[in-house]
Amino acid sequence: MEILANIINGASLGSVYAIIALGYTMVYGIAKMLNFAHGDVIMVGAYVCFCAVSYLGLPALAGVLLSVVACTVLGIVVERLAYKPLRNAPSLNVLITAIGVSYFLQNAALLIMGSDPKSFSSIISLPALQLFDGKLTISATAVITILACVVIMVALTMFTGKTKMGKAMRACSEDRDAAQLMGINVNSTISMVFAIGSGLAAIAGVLMCSAYPTLMPTTGSMPGIKAFTAAVLGGIGSIPGAALGGILLGIIEILARAYISTQLADAVVFAVLIVMLLIRPAGLLGKPVNEKV
């Protein structure tokens, strides 16, 4: 029973990673950039929700909506101001800019909210689930996190597969110049991807802080790195890959924490990543690209 509980907790943590990883992987797919500021958008989302609920006294759902809207706007603004001028610059310059944005968000949060950790009250107030005569307890947060991840995955797959905007996104990530020749507005498509990714990050932030309630300006950075790892594990650029990578990573992390060592859990997670990449260098669901001479 214990192992089942651990796997469910792992899947819940992994769902958060998966939702964050979706943002990484979509931005990478279309803009070919590693958006290191993505982790900090999670933190901003969690703070917005925290402020809305604790200071403004809004209901939880309104808080979540507000934080999604705020992060979506933030994502678009950051893209316009910091990344758009660098569209044809070397990828390392874009990486450094993303790091600059990450520092900026962290320090802005530090100035506005202070360095003391805030305790985030869970937005989910449902009772925990009791299964097998109470032998297995699953918190409502875990259930809702996993459900949210599934819903987001299905919605996103349908969006990229069926809608015009989604097809434009796939076309841009396939070949940006060719997409432009076909009359696709590449700039607005990239903005859209940033908007979706940041909105998802807000949801991930709220869900994560509901499960692990300490909120600090640096809260987003480690989950950000883990989600990035998850995106690479699944094959960066692939949406199902991000989901698979995220959930696997979450389960491995929780199992390592429970059965190997609390302190070494992160080392185990990263070691698994390295081994997997050595076996499949393009990630689990990534397409290996052959280099042309």
Place this chain on the structure above:
Amino acid sequence: MGIKVLSPQTRSTIITYAIVIVAFVAVTLLDGMGLISNSLSGQLVPICAYVSLAVSLNLVVGVSGELSLGHAGFMSVGAFTGVVVAGCLARMGIESELVLFVGAAVVGAIAAGIIGFLVGIPVMRLRGDYLAIVTLAFGEIIKNLLNNFYIGIDDAGLHFSMKDTASLGMNQGTILINGPKGAVGIDKISTFVLGIVLVLITVAVVLNLMHSRDGRAIMAVRDNRIAAESVGINVTKYRLMAFTVASALAGAAGVLYAMNYSTITPSQFDFNQSILILVYVVLGGMGNISGSIVSAAFLTVLPEILRPINQYRMLLYAIVLILVMVVPHTRIYQRVAETLRGRLRKAPADAAVAAEGGEGDE
């Protein structure tokens, strides 16, 4: 006069060394006149350490063309090995600070080099962003492992454990490394002079490597891996060579850094530290050694200069970082630069060449 007949490569090499030596003389003179504030003189050794780190990372990122996000990991291997070595030597009765430091730095560099080599073997099978994430992962693993290392020394010798200090089974010795609390009670034996010497050694190693046959092979692999392979260059060997040398140099810089503080913890050498070093390299210019030196020194001092506006300084640092990257790509800047370039062309062409400095483009 004489400088005109030198090849551009020799000229830029001379300029690189000159920057370090002039900076050293200037700082020593200013310090002698008491013009350097306390907080700034406390930064002198870290500046040297960061300059060495930036130059060594430039060997990987700029010269070899691999994005490494785990440089701080090798720095920490060097730092903690150095602390243990210095602890051992001190216990053996060696009092000379120079001997202690050199011993620590050499062993630290060797240890980091070995770890770099071992990490490099799997890492060099990958490319691009996958390579980047794996170096990041190794950096985090090294940090995580060091967080669980307990090393102590007593009359019976070194004791090692991965559990806690009690399981070391020590008999009244000193604990050198104490898990997450890191190394405590380090002798602060790093000095600015030692730092400058280390910077010069690092620069010499990197420049000589770059200008050697091996260095040209490394750059050939960077510019076109397939073409390099087709003319018989062993790609893995040269990528691994650059990675290992850079790791060893980072280890030595780590020793310098550690010996400047009485306490260091493994969590100091995290992903953010690696990123910080990468920022120096990118701002200074890829493959441009003198650029790395200047940007590492400037960016280490910048937060100190901004101290009067303490609260906002990291925010400002972030904005500076973004602007430095974004502004050269805005239309206004490009138009201004175009006009300036037009005017410069009329001036002696020599000035323009000297201003470019281009280290990597031979």
